[in-house]
Amino acid sequence: MAGVKNFESWIKPQPEGLFCIPGNFYIDPISPVEHAIVTHAHSDHARPGMDAVLATPQTLDIMKIRLGDGAPQRPHPLKLGDNIKIGDVEVSLSPAGHILGSAQVVINYGGKRAVVSGDYKRSNDATCTPFEVVKCDLFVSEATFGLPIFSFGDATQEIRKLLNSVEMFPERTHQVGVYGLGKCQRVISLLRAANYDKPIWLHGAMRATCEYYSRCGIRLGELKPVSEASSKLRGEIVLGPPSALGDLWSRRFEDPVNCLASGWMQVRGRARQRNIELPMVISDHSDWPELLKTIDETGASDLWVTHGREEALVYEAGKRGINAKALSLVGREEEAE
Amino acid sequence: MKTFAILLDRLSYMPSRLGKLELLKNYFRSTPDPDRGYALAALSDAIPVKVPLRRIITELSIDKFDPYLFGLSRDYVGDSAETLALIWPQKETHQTPPPLGEIIATLLPLKTGALASVIGKWMDQCNAVERWALLKFLSGASRVGVSARLAKTALADAFESDIHDIEEMWHGVLPPYLSLFAWLEGKGDKPISSGVPIFKPLMLSNPLEDQLLHSIDISEFAVEWKWDGIRVQFSRAGGVTKLFSRSGDDISTTFPELVTDQNFDGILDGELLVMQNNIVSSFADLQQRLNRKSVTATMLKKFPAHIRLYDALQLDGEDLRELNFDERRVRLESWFEKHQSHHTDLSPILKIKDKAELLNLWSNIREEGIEGLMLKRRATAYLQGRQQGHWYKWKRSPLVADCVLLYAQRGAGKRSSFYSDYTFGAWKDEGGARVLVPVGKAYSGFTDEELRKIDRFVRENTIQKFGPVRSVKPELVFEVAFDAINLSGRHKSGVAMRFPRISRIRWDKPAAEADTLESLLKLVEGREGDNLK
Ligand SMILES: [Zn+2]
Ligand SMILES: [Zn+2]
Numbered sequence: 001m002a003g004v005k006n007f008e009s010w011i012k013p014q015p016e017g018l019f020c021i022p023g024n025f026y027i028d029p030i031s032p033v034e035h036a037i038v039t040h041a042h043s044d045h046a047r048p049g050m051d052a053v054l055a056t057p058q059t060l061d062i063m064k065i066r067l068g069d070g071a072p073q074r075p076h077p078l079k080l081g082d083n084i085k086i087g088d089v090e091v092s093l094s095p096a097g098h099i100l101g102s103a104q105v106v107i108n109y110g111g112k113r114a115v116v117s118g119d120y121k122r123s124n125d126a127t128c129t130p131f132e133v134v135k136c137d138l139f140v141s142e143a144t145f146g147l148p149i150f151s152f153g154d155a156t157q158e159i160r161k162l163l164n165s166v167e168m169f170p171e172r173t174h175q176v177g178v179y180g181l182g183k184c185q186r187v188i189s190l191l192r193a194a195n196y197d198k199p200i201w202l203h204g205a206m207r208a209t210c211e212y213y214s215r216c217g218i219r220l221g222e223l224k225p226v227s228e229a230s231s232k233l234r235g236e237i238v239l240g241p242p243s244a245l246g247d248l249w250s251r252r253f254e255d256p257v258n259c260l261a262s263g264w265m266q267v268r269g270r271a272r273q274r275n276i277e278l279p280m281v282i283s284d285h286s287d288w289p290e291l292l293k294t295i296d297e298t299g300a301s302d303l304w305v306t307h308g309r310e311e312a313l314v315y316e317a318g319k320r321g322i323n324a325k326a327l328s329l330v331g332r333e334e335e336a337e
Numbered sequence: 338m339k340t341f342a343i344l345l346d347r348l349s350y351m352p353s354r355l356g357k358l359e360l361l362k363n364y365f366r367s368t369p370d371p372d373r374g375y376a377l378a379a380l381s382d383a384i385p386v387k388v389p390l391r392r393i394i395t396e397l398s399i400d401k402f403d404p405y406l407f408g409l410s411r412d413y414v415g416d417s418a419e420t421l422a423l424i425w426p427q428k429e430t431h432q433t434p435p436p437l438g439e440i441i442a443t444l445l446p447l448k449t450g451a452l453a454s455v456i457g458k459w460m461d462q463c464n465a466v467e468r469w470a471l472l473k474f475l476s477g478a479s480r481v482g483v484s485a486r487l488a489k490t491a492l493a494d495a496f497e498s499d500i501h502d503i504e505e506m507w508h509g510v511l512p513p514y515l516s517l518f519a520w521l522e523g524k525g526d527k528p529i530s531s532g533v534p535i536f537k538p539l540m541l542s543n544p545l546e547d548q549l550l551h552s553i554d555i556s557e558f559a560v561e562w563k564w565d566g567i568r569v570q571f572s573r574a575g576g577v578t579k580l581f582s583r584s585g586d587d588i589s590t591t592f593p594e595l596v597t598d599q600n601f602d603g604i605l606d607g608e609l610l611v612m613q614n615n616i617v618s619s620f621a622d623l624q625q626r627l628n629r630k631s632v633t634a635t636m637l638k639k640f641p642a643h644i645r646l647y648d649a650l651q652l653d654g655e656d657l658r659e660l661n662f663d664e665r666r667v668r669l670e671s672w673f674e675k676h677q678s679h680h681t682d683l684s685p686i687l688k689i690k691d692k693a694e695l696l697n698l699w700s701n702i703r704e705e706g707i708e709g710l711m712l713k714r715r716a717t718a719y720l721q722g723r724q725q726g727h728w729y730k731w732k733r734s735p736l737v738a739d740c741v742l743l744y745a746q747r748g749a750g751k752r753s754s755f756y757s758d759y760t761f762g763a764w765k766d767e768g769g770a771r772v773l774v775p776v777g778k779a780y781s782g783f784t785d786e787e788l789r790k791i792d793r794f795v796r797e798n799t800i801q802k803f804g805p806v807r808s809v810k811p812e813l814v815f816e817v818a819f820d821a822i823n824l825s826g827r828h829k830s831g832v833a834m835r836f837p838r839i840s841r842i843r844w845d846k847p848a849a850e851a852d853t854l855e856s857l858l859k860l861v862e863g864r865e866g867d868n869l870k
Contacts, residue, residue, distance in 0.1 A: 147406075147409060147410050147413055148402070148406050148407075148410055148424050149410045149413070149414060149420060149423035149424050150423075151423070151427060151465070153427075153464070153465070246747055246753045246754050246805075247754055248754060248796075250753075250754050251754050255751065258753070266423065266465075267413070267414055267419075267423075268349065268416075268419060268469075269414070269415055269416075271350060272349075272350070273804075275352065275747075275749060275753050275805075276350065277350050277351060277352055278350065279350065309409070309413075311409065312406055312409050312410075315405060315406070316403075316406065319403075
């Protein structure tokens with residue numbers, strides 16, 4: 001067990017992804033491998049063509065829905081909080097608060113603990129289990145919004161903005177661009193929490209995941225496919241993938257108001273670039289203060305930073321006396337959220 | 338501050354003009370004095386305090402934020418004021434920033450050195466959008482896609498008043514425009530300005546359509562050249578001279594040579610030109626002088642400004658607008674005789690016997706390097722705005738070229754799902770091979786039905802996507818109409834078209850038969866095409 005303090009000797013970035021040597025598994029690998037642990041079902045973490053995959057039951061279910069034949073051959077569900085021994089390491093999954101089924105991977109080896117958090121957030125979200133801080137020695141963090149300009153307010157305020165606009169322009173269709181897994185259901189759930197009781201119209205690509213969320217007991221209310229609409233949906237709220245907003249799909253609506261729910265909407269240029277009339281700053285990732293708070297609370301001596309703006313977070317953690325470095329893992333593009 | 342921040346935020350994302358007007362109207366109606374007046378001042382670049390924003394941002398950020406992190410953030414956002422607004426720590430306790438009136442009242446007596454700490458305190462009371470709006474407000478130029486003219490139009494609409502009345506009062510009232518709002522709300526008399534140079538709404542012309550030409554009696558009209566400059570109003574009162582743009586914006590500081598040492602009293606109408614040795618320079622030369630806050634001595638020498646006068650609205654305190662064109666012209670000429678104001682001359686009235694002579698003149702104007710003719714009804718008073726039947730502009734007929742569609746970009750607003758902005762090219766010989774080089778861009782001239790067809794063509798013939806832009810197979814030919822083509826160092830093809838629009842869609846024409854760059858170069862005015870390769 002000598003050398004466990006040198007984390008690279010047992011957990012190591014490789015071209016396929018982060019590899020745990022004594023456990024012989026990858027975490028969120030980008031290409032097909034034999035043994036993988038998947039933090040959550042977003043496509044940049046859950047790739048098709050894996051053999052054995054350990055993940056939460058919900059993550060495995062969603063992978064099945066989204067990947068079809070590309071879903072894992074041998075799924076191993078592990079509930080949040082349960083432990084399992086793999087090779088010489090002990091593994092458990094802890095909630096990440098990112099989307100339904102999302103988990104942090106906790107790995108204990110030789111008296112040391114590493115936590116690979118995947119994507120995570122700390123703000124309220126009724127569609128998934130809230131994030132739990134796990135004390136550890138090595139924390140692997142995302143940095144999607146790793147700049148001090150990213151500080152997200154209350155998502156319910158952004159929903160208010162949308163509902164005010166619906167009230168102000170009752171003749172127009174409000175089409176809201178949302179990432180199909182997680183953001184879509186969260187926005188619906190926030191609308192319901194704000195007492196919006198009318199049917200919400202969905203792009204076809206979002207139907208299956210929404211049905212799954214509903215089966216899991218998350219209250220989404222009445223959802224209708226846009227393809228079944230017999231009118232131009234004046235005054236209605238429609239959810240679709242961001243790429244559909246300014247395209248053919250949107251022509252069926254009445255003078256649509258382009259809305260986009262995303263953390264990127266905090267920067268004006270980003271919204272204008274995409275012709276967004278109503279930007280909604282709603283993110284499923286941590287903002288800068290949440291990233292720093294989480295890193296502090298884990299008590300980690302070492303920090304590895306993956307996708308996003310690693311530079312600023314590595315610098316700031318270094319100022320706080322943490323051994324920080326950027327992990328350049330391939331295949332983690334900016335998510336279209 | 339709160340409502341102003343919401344207004345500015347929504348305006349900055351609102352794509353349509355009507356939507357912007359609606360937001361502004363609601364704001365002017367529902368916001369009390371003096372805040373709405375200061376908001377109006379911010380939108381029309383007339384804030385009564387001068388805040389050196391760049392310096393303030395530096396002062397506010399230097400001790401408060403890690404310079405490395407601030408730099409990374411600034412690089413990402415691309416705008417210092419927005420970066421500061423976002424990076425500023427949000428106070429947990431809910432506070433309300435002061436109203437605009439209080440902000441101005443507080444800042445007015447302060448020395449520059451004392452500004453930063455006061456502004457910093459307000460920043461603490463704001464949320465992120467309010468911090469951004471506060472900095473925008475203080476910068477004086479709101480730049481949220483609202484022109485001063487649009488703000489005035491909204492003001493007129495909000496209180497069911499006439500934009501011309503507002504324009505006429507505008508330069509005689511000061512922020513926060515209490516007397517103006519009182520009058521608009523029917524609570525006060527019309528503000529009267531005296532002793533200051535003001536803007537009076539211009540009389541505008543309509544294009545002369547072919548069929549109209551047959552029906553008009555030419556002896557009822559005065560004919561002038563149409564000058565290729567910008568329309569201005571030259572106004573002097575109380576010893577101060579001002580130059581206003583056609584929309585009533587004060588552009589005096591951009592043209593110091595015109596507004597110093599004048600000695601008349603009146604309001605004159607004319608064309609702003611660049612003139613060297615009594616010869617009118619190109620519009621491109623005039624553009625060198627436009628939109629500059631300060632002017633260098635070199636600029637003044639290289640591109641001297643000049644006003645070619647063609648009408649008088651007021652002279653020596655007398656409003657001439659009720660007089661007809663001929664009467665005003667007599668007054669203008671005798672005034673000019675007496676004053677001989679420097680940097681000015683009169684636009685001559687052309688002697689035309691009959692329609693045949695007029696047609697002959699018009700058909701030769703391209704060779705003369707002239708943009709067109711103006712026809713002004715002799716019996717008409719000076720009317721506000723664009724009224725039918727009195728003043729006509731008769732532009733020279735456009736040039737046309739057949740060009741090939743190369744790139745298409747999605748439009749804005751209602752056209753956002755259509756590829757409606759087109760870049761087209763002409764053939765060029767490059768080492769024996771024929772290649773297409775982009776020669777211009779156009780987004781008008783076609784019907785909605787045609788737009789749908791072109792959009793379908795673009796989608797079915799896409800080569801590559803670059804965000805909102807698609808490159809398309811070079812197969813569709815547009816007949817492009819344009820007023821002129823000029824040499825341009827900024828374009829790869831070396832030419833730039835003026836006022837291009839799609840005049841016909843040549844579904845029938847093979848791309849190989851489109852025009853060549855060589856033939857376009859022959860259309861450049863005053864040059865021999867052969868020297869230009
Ligand atoms: Zn994710
Ligand atoms: Zn991710």
